[in-house]
Amino acid sequence: MPIEILGTAELSELLAKEAPAAAHRYLLKVAAPAADVVIQAAQETVPVRYGVLQAGIRRWTHWTSGDGGSQLEIDIGPSHRQYWGLFLEFGTKEQFDGQRNPTKRRRARKMYHHGGTPARHWFLRAWEGCKDKVLDTFASGAKEMVERLRARQGAL
Secondary structure: OOOOOOOOHHHHHHHHOOOHHHHHHHHHHHHHHHHHHHHHHHHHHOOOOOOHHHHOEEEEEEEEEEOOEEEEEEEEEEOHHHOHHHHHHHOOOOEEEOOOOOOOOOOOOOOEEEOOOOOOOHHHHHHHHHHHHHHHHHHHHHHHHHHHHHHHHHHO
16 A cells, blocks of 8 residues: 655755756665664564564565656565465465366375465554554654755755
């Protein structure tokens, strides 16, 4: 679920005066600590059996082009190697494989029954618990960045 932060017009104006690569770097410096708050909260609420899923929670950043210029998107969650984190978050349905095709002369597959995994919503609980801290972290970082950019551009 995307978060839209309003009231950052001054930061946008100051970043527009910078080179695009520098503006991207500055914005990442503001957004990365906020994303780290979510990662830390997710690592505290993730179901732990061996710790592999807990260690695999990370962030991916990418830039998209929109109407107002480029936008930073940060995706946070388990890496692709820990795909079962999604099963624990959203649950799975009941599965049964007991069909045997008697017309084929091959070994029948083993019958199995899996009752499904209930949804634990560990990431949702992490987000609900830290979203205010995330926004505060981003806001304080944005204020510091505005002050730094003002001082830098005022000195030029």
